Amino acid sequence: MPGELHAICGENGAGKSTLMKILSGVIGDYEGELFVSGNKVQFHGTRDAESAGISIIHQELNLVEQLSIAANIFLGREIRNSLGLRSDRAMELAAKGLLSQLETEIDPSAPAGSLRVGDQQLVEIAKALSLNSQILIMDEPTSALTESEVARLYRVIARLRERGTTILYISHKMEEVFKLSNRITVLRDGCFIRTLETSETNATEITKWMVGREIESLELGIGTTPGRLLLEVKNVSLAWPGHARGYRLKEVSFKLRGGEVLGIAGLMGAGRTELMECLFGAAELPVEGEMLLEGKPYRPSHPSDACQAGIGLVTEDRKRLGIFPAMNVGQNISVCSLDATIRAGLLNRKVEQNASSSMVGKLQVKTTSLLSAITSLSGGNQQKCIVARWLLTNPKILLLDDPTRGVDVGAKSELYRLIRGLCMEGLGVIVTSSELPELLTLSDRILVLSEGRMAAEFSRENATQEKIMHAATRGWTA
Amino acid sequence: MKNHRQGLLAKLGIRPNEIALIVAIIAIIGITLGLDANRSYWFQWDTNSIEIGRQTALLGIFALGAMMVIVSGGIDLSSGSMIAFSGTVIACSMIYLQNGPMSDYLFPVSVDVSGKSVRVDMANAGIFVQTLVVMVSIGMGLVSGFFVGTLHAWLITSVRLPPFVATLSTLVGLRSMARILCEYTTSNYQGSKKAQVNIDHPFFTWLRDSKHVYLWVAVFLVLAAFTWLILSRTVLGRHIYALGGNEQAARLSGIRTDRLKWFAYVFSAMTASLASVFYLANEGVCAPVNQGRGHELNAIAAAVVGGCSLQGGIGTVTGTLLGAMFLRIVIDSVSKIIKSGADIWEGLIVGIVVVLAVTFSQLQQLRGSGRRLFPGLLGACAMVTLSLFAGLIAMSTWGEKPAAMTMVSVLIALVVYGFTEKHKARG
Numbered sequence: 036m037p038g039e040l041h042a043i044c045g046e047n048g049a050g051k052s053t054l055m056k057i058l059s060g061v062i063g064d065y066e067g068e069l070f071v072s073g074n075k076v077q078f079h080g081t082r083d084a085e086s087a088g089i090s091i092i093h094q095e096l097n098l099v100e101q102l103s104i105a106a107n108i109f110l111g112r113e114i115r116n117s118l119g120l121r122s123d124r125a126m127e128l129a130a131k132g133l134l135s136q137l138e139t140e141i142d143p144s145a146p147a148g149s150l151r152v153g154d155q156q157l158v159e160i161a162k163a164l165s166l167n168s169q170i171l172i173m174d175e176p177t178s179a180l181t182e183s184e185v186a187r188l189y190r191v192i193a194r195l196r197e198r199g200t201t202i203l204y205i206s207h208k209m210e211e212v213f214k215l216s217n218r219i220t221v222l223r224d225g226c227f228i229r230t231l232e233t234s235e236t237n238a239t240e241i242t243k244w245m246v247g248r249e250i251e252s253l254e255l256g257i258g259t260t261p262g263r264l265l266l267e268v269k270n271v272s273l274a275w276p277g278h279a280r281g282y283r284l285k286e287v288s289f290k291l292r293g294g295e296v297l298g299i300a301g302l303m304g305a306g307r308t309e310l311m312e313c314l315f316g317a318a319e320l321p322v323e324g325e326m327l328l329e330g331k332p333y334r335p336s337h338p339s340d341a342c343q344a345g346i347g348l349v350t351e352d353r354k355r356l357g358i359f360p361a362m363n364v365g366q367n368i369s370v371c372s373l374d375a376t377i378r379a380g381l382l383n384r385k386v387e388q389n390a391s392s393s394m395v396g397k398l399q400v401k402t403t404s405l406l407s408a409i410t411s412l413s414g415g416n417q418q419k420c421i422v423a424r425w426l427l428t429n430p431k432i433l434l435l436d437d438p439t440r441g442v443d444v445g446a447k448s449e450l451y452r453l454i455r456g457l458c459m460e461g462l463g464v465i466v467t468s469s470e471l472p473e474l475l476t477l478s479d480r481i482l483v484l485s486e487g488r489m490a491a492e493f494s495r496e497n498a499t500q501e502k503i504m505h506a507a508t509r510g511w512t513a
Numbered sequence: 514m515k516n517h518r519q520g521l522l523a524k525l526g527i528r529p530n531e532i533a534l535i536v537a538i539i540a541i542i543g544i545t546l547g548l549d550a551n552r553s554y555w556f557q558w559d560t561n562s563i564e565i566g567r568q569t570a571l572l573g574i575f576a577l578g579a580m581m582v583i584v585s586g587g588i589d590l591s592s593g594s595m596i597a598f599s600g601t602v603i604a605c606s607m608i609y610l611q612n613g614p615m616s617d618y619l620f621p622v623s624v625d626v627s628g629k630s631v632r633v634d635m636a637n638a639g640i641f642v643q644t645l646v647v648m649v650s651i652g653m654g655l656v657s658g659f660f661v662g663t664l665h666a667w668l669i670t671s672v673r674l675p676p677f678v679a680t681l682s683t684l685v686g687l688r689s690m691a692r693i694l695c696e697y698t699t700s701n702y703q704g705s706k707k708a709q710v711n712i713d714h715p716f717f718t719w720l721r722d723s724k725h726v727y728l729w730v731a732v733f734l735v736l737a738a739f740t741w742l743i744l745s746r747t748v749l750g751r752h753i754y755a756l757g758g759n760e761q762a763a764r765l766s767g768i769r770t771d772r773l774k775w776f777a778y779v780f781s782a783m784t785a786s787l788a789s790v791f792y793l794a795n796e797g798v799c800a801p802v803n804q805g806r807g808h809e810l811n812a813i814a815a816a817v818v819g820g821c822s823l824q825g826g827i828g829t830v831t832g833t834l835l836g837a838m839f840l841r842i843v844i845d846s847v848s849k850i851i852k853s854g855a856d857i858w859e860g861l862i863v864g865i866v867v868v869l870a871v872t873f874s875q876l877q878q879l880r881g882s883g884r885r886l887f888p889g890l891l892g893a894c895a896m897v898t899l900s901l902f903a904g905l906i907a908m909s910t911w912g913e914k915p916a917a918m919t920m921v922s923v924l925i926a927l928v929v930y931g932f933t934e935k936h937k938a939r940g
Contacts, residue, residue, distance in 0.1 A: 317765060342767030356765050361758040361826035370755050371766050373748040381746040424766070 040192065040202045042212045042233075044241055045222035045443075051205045054222070055172050058203070059091035060084035071170070082111070088169030092159045092176055100148025105130035107147045108162045133161040136194070138187050157184075160191065171195065172203045175441060177211060189215070209238040261479070262293030264330070265432055265463040266314075271324035273309055275487075283309045284487045286324070291432065291463045296454060298478030299467040300503050305484040307467040308351055311436045314465070315348040316341045329431075342371065347425030349418070351436040351467075357421045358409050365391040365405030367420050372427035394423035398453060415446030422453070433457065435466040439473060451477055471500045483507050530820045533873065534835040538842055545846035553849060563726045565838075565845055570726075570733035571791050572808070573837035576815040577740045578784030580833040583816050584744070585777040586757035586825025587669065587676035592812055594687035595661055595785035596792055596805030599654040601691040603789065604710045604799035605698040606650035611635060612702040619646065635714055647716040651790055658786030661687065662779030669778070670771040684809065691801035709800040712793050720794035729791055736784065741830040753777060757825030807860070814863050815840050818870040840866060851910075861906075887931040896931065900924035 045051050056062045058069070060078030069076050071087050078084045081091075098107050105126040106113075114129065116122040123144075130143035137157050141150065147158060156176060163171050177185045192202060192215060206212050212219060213233060221228040221244040228244050268291075273284040284306045291297050301307045312318045314326070316335025326333045328344055335341045341348070350356035359367055368391040369376065376387040391405050398419045402412055409417060418438060425433060435454070439447045454464055454477060468474050474481055481498050483491040483506040491506035546554050554561055575592045582589040610619060619642050620633045635643065661683060668679035692708070699707040719725060744750035755763045756773050764770050785805075792804055819836025821828030843866055847858050887896060904920030911919075 315765070337767075337769065338765055339767040339769050348765060350762070350765055356759075356761050359755050359758040359762055359826070361822075362754065366751065366754075370751065370768075373751055377748065381742070382748060382751065 038196045038199050038201065039218070040196060040204055040216045042216035042219045043203060043205045043222060044212060044219055044244075045228075050222050050225035052174060053225070055091060055174055055203070055205065058084070058170075059089055059172055061091075085166055085168070088167075089172065090163035090166050090168035090170070091172040091174065092156065092163060093174050096155050096159055098147040098155055098158060101146055103127075103144050104134075104141060104147050104150070104158050105143040107158055108133065108143075108165055110162075112165075129165070130161065133164050134158075136164065137161060137191055160188075164195075168200065170201045170203065172205075174205045176204075177206070185211070209241065212241070213238060261295045262461055264290060265293050265328070266291040266333075267327040267330075268314070269325040269327070271310075271313055271322060271326065273306075273313055273318055273322055273487075274320050276320075282487055284313065287484070287487075287489050289482055289489070289492070291465060293431070293461040293463050294458045295480070296458055296464045296466060296478045298474035298481040299465060299484060300471065300474055300481055301467075301484035301490075301507055305507065306487040307484060308436055309487075310484065311348060311351075311434050311465070311467065314341070314432075314434060315346060317348070342428060345429070345431035346434065347371070347428055347430040347432070348434040349421050349425060349436060349438050351440070353414065353417055353421065353441070358417055360408075360410050362409060363406045364395070364400070364402050364409050364412065364420060367409045368394055368405075368423045369427065371424050375427075390427055391423075394427060397426075398423050399449060413443075415442040418442055419446070419450070422450070426457075430462065432463045432465065435464065437468055438466065439468065439470070447473075471503055474498075474503075475500065528820060528829065528832065530873075531829070531832055531835055534819070534832070534839050534870075538835070538839050541839075541842055541846050545849050549846075549849040551849075560723070561845075563723050565841055566730045567723075567726050567795070568841045568845065569838050570729040571788065571795060572811055572815060572841060573733045573834060574736055574791070575781070575785045575788040575808075576812040576833050576837045577736055577830065578781035579809070579812040580816040580819070580821055580828050580830070581740065581744075581753070581784075582676075582777045582781045583813070583821045583823060584757050584825060584828040585753045585773060586760060587774065587777065588680065588813070588823070589665070589778065589781040590677065590680040590809050590813075591661070591665070591683040591687060592781060592785040592788075593805040593807055593809040594684050594691070595658065595782050596789045596808065597801045597803075598661070598687040598691040598694075599657050599786035599789035600793050600799050600804055601695050601801045602657045603650045603654040603793060604712060605694055606653040607646055607712075607714060608698050608702050608710065610646045610649065643715055647714055654786045654789055655783055658783035659779055662782035663775065665778040665782065666771070666775035670774055688801060688806075695799070695801045708802055709798055711798050717794045717797070720791070721797060732787070732791075736787070737830055737834055744830060749773070749776065754826055757827070759826070811840065811863055812837075814867045817867055836870075839870075885931075885934050887927070887934060892931060896924060896927040899927060 043051050043054070053062070057065050057078075060081045060083050069078075071089070076083075076087055078087070084091075099110065102110070103123075105123065108130050109126045113121050114125045116125065127143045134141060134143060134157065137160060139154065139157050141154050141157070147155060150158070160176075176188060189211075195202065204212070204216060216233045218230055219233055219236065219241060220230040221241060223244070231241070267289075269288050270286045271284060271288070272282055272286055275281060275283040287306075287310060289297065299307050299310065309318065313322045314335075315338055317338050322334075328346075333344060335344065335346075338348070359370065362370070365388055369387045372390065373382060373387070376383050376390065378386065388405055394400075395402065395405065400412070400419045400423065401416050409420065412420070418441075422435075422438070433454075438454075439450055442450065451473075454466070458464060466474070466477055468477075475495075475498055478498075479495050481493045481495075481503060482489065483493070483503055485507050491502075493502060542554060546552060551557075575596065579589055579592060610616065616632075620635075620638055622630050622632050625631045635646070638646075665676075665679055665683065668674045668682075669676050672679075695708065695710065696706050699705065699710060720728065744753065752763065752768050753773055753776075755766065755768060756770050760770060789805070793799055796804065815837040816828060816833050817823065817836070818839060819829070819832030819834070821832065840863060844859055844862055847862055848856075851858065885892065887893070900920045900923040903923040904916045907919035908916035
């Protein structure tokens with residue numbers, strides 16, 4: 036129905052993304068029939084779908100990183116001037132107009148690769164706007180957005196609906212599904228389960244249909260007593276040459292004890308990922324300041340230093356920085372701990388497989404075998420494999436950069452329990468997240484970053500979403 | 514059923530494309546037996562096997578190096594020039610040891626019966642001196658490989674040049690360098706400037722003897738076994754696959770990617786150095802101008818035919834071994850069938866084989882996706898191009914009239930195929 040927002044719910048692997056790929060013409064090879072405005076259609080590519088008025092915003096963004104933002108928006112439909120030559124100016128101008136509708140002021144001539152995930156997504160939405168689509172499919176659009184960006188997105192969605200655009204909205208977040216949708220369709224294991232009127236249902240019911248079983252609401256408890264001091268960070272700064280601010284991080288200090296989960300909150304560009312990179316020795320520039328690991332000076336110059344010191348990092352962007360697509364599940368899990376599988380100077384496959392399969396069991400990774408392609412797994416299970424990869428190295432500290440991005444509800448609570456369990460064993464965990472409730476559930480303490488500086492620190496008892504948001508948005512006038 | 518079969522093959526460590534290569538090799542031998550008037554694969558199977566073994570070893574040794582770099586996600590375009598450079602280093606080392614300051618110790622001057630003082634030459638120098646000279650020289654060649662590989666790794670990881678640019682510059686540069694070295698050494702230690710040097714050391718003449726080809730093949734197979742061990746049984750090898758598959762993820766998994774690249778490029782350059790020893794023996798001459806010229810592409814072709822992905826992260830030793838063998842057998846069989854002037858066909862054959870092999874491996878995907886081989890205007894122009902080439906080939910073999918006929922019939926066949934394809938895509 037025009038102007039409707041129809042939400043699609045389901046656990047990872049339920050077939051939501053596959054359905055969306057069919058609707059948007061990415062997959063042309065399916066059974067059954069498709070009707071748009073009463074006409075039967077068959078798409079052989081995204082072009083076909085676009086001309087029928089269907090656009091999609093993928094969960095994993097598809098931008099040409101080297102091209103400018105304007106060029107990405109008009110990719111394949113470049114504006115030409117009267118001479119038939121490509122007109123970059125006209126496109127940049129049009130792009131600017133579209134972006135301003137999205138309440139953002141990113142420079143349309145900047146390369147798309149220079150943007151962080153949140154802004155890249157806005158570029159994708161701008162692209163769909165420029166197509167004037169009748170139907171817009173959004174695959175977990177808020178999974179990488181900060182709270183303020185989410186609010187901005189909601190406003191954009193409202194505006195689109197006023198114009199009569201129908202939106203198919205895939206999401207794991209019940210809150211936003213109920214806030215936005217008219218109707219909700221639940222999928223499970225590739226099958227249609229049912230469609231419900233939003234006004235006649237509630238989150239518990241939907242979740243029940245999704246998983247086919249009741250999930251007890253998550254109360255992990257505090258239970259853990261902080262152990263010995265693991266990591267001490269004193270006045271860590273990271274320069275940002277060529278930027279108005281001049282630094283990505285400025286004088287960040289904190290302590291991490293064993294058995295403790297330290298949450299790091301902050302808006303996009305606040306320096307959460309950069310802080311992780313500093314701790315992991317993956318920063319592009321030398322890190323200023325002092326870090327002490329178990330009392331000893333710690334200056335990692337390469338991620339391998341961090342590994343040796345007992346620190347692991349689960350990266351933010353799974354597809355780009357996490358998985359090895361050409362390798363199988365077992366190899367993806369064992370890649371960091373291969374030294375432990377050496378027998379007589381050579382890799383011992385049996386030892387390797389045992390280690391991997393013990394992790395597959397422990398984390399309940401849903402895979403047919405260790406030899407399956409990692410790309411055949413759903414996002415949540417891929418993420419579990421990467422956590423498994425680091426657990427095999429027996430780390431003292433585990434850094435989790437937005438670990439549940441694109442992970443379904445069931446897998447999320449499993450990951451939460453897992454993280455808690457690891458703390459019980461004395462591990463120190465630092466976790467960032469774009470979802471505040473997640474941080475509040477997981478963390479013993481929450482550190483708030485704002486524009487590269489430490490804005491506030493809350494204990495578990497004192498922290499509320501409002502307080503954190505307040506600290507994160509306060510800004511700095513240096 | 515299909516899954517079961519794939520499982521069995523995977524257990525044996527053999528991939529579908531490797532089976533296809535074995536089948537193709539057997540098929541080509543069969544075809545050649547049918548078309549070759551001399552039936553030389555049957556009646557002179559021994560000399561033929563020796564020749565193919567020699568040629569396969571010659572190509573395969575540095576194809577393994579090319580594969581290592583390709584699997585790590587890079588490319589080494591320099592191996593042909595590296596062969597020339599290393600060969601020149603070996604030849605010049607021998608000249609230097611014979612005529613340089615050390616020669617008085619190695620090749621003492623004696624007075625012969627007629628009272629003239631004569632210097633002992635290489636042939637009469639005794640086995641110890643001969644071995645010493647050849648060992649030191651080959652050692653120098655391998656060391657030059659190490660340094661060139663290091664240069665590549667430095668250019669790529671520290672200067673941050675793309676591998677294509679870094680090794681393209683050494684492809685051009687090293688051959689020049691080899692010629693400079695050759696001219697310098699010959700003019701200073703042999704009296705006159707020469708563009709090439711004859712290799713008359715007894716070791717190389719011994720190695721050239723067809724009785725000793727087993728050694729060529731043995732060196733190749735030992736190197737292949739060594740490479741296989743590294744790639745599939747060591748941490749280093751697994752990390753190379755990881756690096757090729759996703760460099761960023763590899764770095765963030767605590768893998769020292771720069772060191773891996775260093776290893777891969779040094780390995781590649783040193784296999785080229787090793788190959789240069791056999792090039793010197795094979796040709797009996799060190800000719801920096803054209804030795805190994807263009808052969809880097811044969812090595813890359815062997816790796817690609819053998820199933821390596823140029824994106825990195827995928828490739829096997831078995832595949833490369835079969836790929837090298839397949840290329841050599843195709844080239845050999847064409848020379849058997851055509852008889853004279855077969856060498857001018859080599860490039861064409863390598864080109865066609867690479868296209869066919871890669872197309873073959875993607876045919877299933879192409880069919881499954883419902884995409885057409887000859888879509889629209891591009892497809893029509895491609896049809897014309899293909900029939901023009903077919904006509905060109907036919908012209909050189911049968912003359913102009915049959916060429917025109919070939920051209921037209923190929924075009925008709927392609928057009929018919931194009932229409933059925935279009936029809937299928939619609940239906």
